[in-house]
Amino acid sequence: MGDLLLTILLPISSLLISTYALFLWIIRILGFVRRIPNSAIILPPAAPGSLGDEAMVCASIDYLRQQGIENISLIDHLKNKTHPVEVIENINLSNFLSYQSWHKFIVSFIYAGWKINQYERLYCLGADMIDGYYSNYVTLRKVKIVEIASILGLSTGILGFSYNRQPTNISKKLLSGLPPKVILGARDKISYQRLIDSISHSVNLVADVAFLLKPAEQSQTLDKVWGWINNQKSQNKIVLGINIHPLLLKKLEGITGNDLVQILAETITKLHQDSQQLSFIFLPHDGRIVSGINDDILSKKVIESLPSEVASSCFKIPFPCLAREIKGIVKHIDCVLTGRMHLGIACLGQGTPIACITYQGKFEGLYQHFNLEPLFIEPKQLFVPNQNELVELVHKLIYQRQSLHEKVINKLDDIKELSQANFTSII
Incomplete structure (x- = not known):
């Protein structure tokens, strides 16, 4: 119309x-x-x-x-x-x-x-x-x-x-x-x-109403994922969550899903080379198909594109799953690189620090709620030749994860009050 x-x-x-x-x-x-x-x-x-x-x-x-x-x-x-x-x-x-x-x-x-x-x-x-x-x-x-x-x-x-x-x-x-x-x-x-x-x-x-979501406490999906996370933690691994999605390509002319897969595979390989202490858990957050792909398909393609020694340090959560299960999972992850804002909200709601591949200008305000320095990168920056901005962003996230966790926890009660304010003036 x-x-x-x-x-x-x-x-x-x-x-x-x-x-x-x-x-x-x-x-x-x-x-x-x-x-x-x-x-x-x-x-x-x-x-x-x-x-x-x-x-x-x-x-x-x-x-x-x-x-x-x-x-x-x-x-x-x-x-x-x-x-x-x-x-x-x-x-x-x-x-x-x-x-x-x-x-x-x-x-x-x-x-x-x-x-x-x-x-x-x-x-x-x-x-x-x-x-x-x-x-x-x-x-x-x-x-x-x-x-x-x-x-x-x-x-x-x-x-x-x-x-x-x-x-x-x-x-x-x-x-x-x-x-x-x-x-x-x-x-x-x-x-x-x-x-x-x-x-x-x-x-x-x-604040977003999703900050009020109660996490799941028990399910078969949680048992499987927590088992893998606990195994990594027993080996003193740092568990990094990864999320990518097809909307990141929306305004990038000539860039395909395969290009995004290649960039992520190269980034994860470089991170693995820099630190054998890292493990990677893929967190699909949307099952809808866009141009023949979705979060889950992209995650599988990235893992398939990795060298075997890197892929052995990766795990993809069972999908589809519930939003409550995602929130239950991210509490046990050290930090998350996400392209989805509501995955970021689930993480922050559990005290888990995030870095973002941003789109539509949505993430800056989320960081402001927690008085955090924005840790994000625009999708177009992923495809600049001979640049490692995404690798550098993840290194910064990992290095600051403990201090970021403390800052998020200190602000969380205030943010939940702001989330409740959606309803208090209407009820």
Whole structure:
């Protein structure tokens, strides 16, 4: 859908929403619809596949249930595909969230309003989906669900989202046009300032809701992974976590997944040559396929590309697994090189220091929360000839790991309070 058409539709959609909301309000006042007590709806960032999204969903439900909000439902982006949580209802809005046709879209929107009218609260997990980076239409669909919930009288907000350095005009107009009582939570100081500068709506500084995720304490996956880690530790090895993903290639013209595999294989080989004390554990964090590959496939390809003596020091966790299991695993790893921000959040939430291969400008604010010197590298820097910037970054991470661990632990309680702030002004 073109930006010009979206711009034209914005005021029209708000008028239609207000009209439909008035009808739904009358229906409820007349007693045809009753609000479910202690209830909430959660709108995830996307369909299942990302453990980061799963972490936000599970953490939100954990926290809400602690506050006595037991009747929680989840909006599904795709039919019969949902996150691994127990809820009272899965609300299928696939025809609204994934546009098929005008007929299905309108029917799905009418259904959305009818279901939302039965609840007391609606929480949209913003993540990186609100600034228009992926598409303005993605942002519009989410914001309009929040808008109708607010007009219907639900307590509502967009939780813990980042805002990149070039948000689209559509995104800015959508957020500025939300009712004043909608709570907006920027998950880092940089995003907070960008929002303050870009929109005419109040904004709260929070931290990502995934910091509240409870780690798994027992599973077959954990037993297998912990067994390998303990074996490495018994040999006085330093265990370095590794994560790469295909989105790192998004803005690199002429660079393929095989090029990324080669760079990582060369880096790990060089690190192994520099220190026989290192072991490497690969941590896939997203199962969705992008251009024929995903985190898990890339991890396997890197290990296959290594010399046998280096590959013998490597281990890939069983995948797919749960976000809670990842958080249980990273507590026992010395440090992690990650391309996924929510893997970084899982690590920091357990006191494990990180270095990042960054994209979309999301990591700087995360480091600021912990008052840490940023340890990150842009994807394009990986492919500069005759440079070893990634190797140098990992060496710095390993050398500083103990001091970084202490700094993270000292700030962790404050960050969890900021994470809870996503909910305290809405509940």
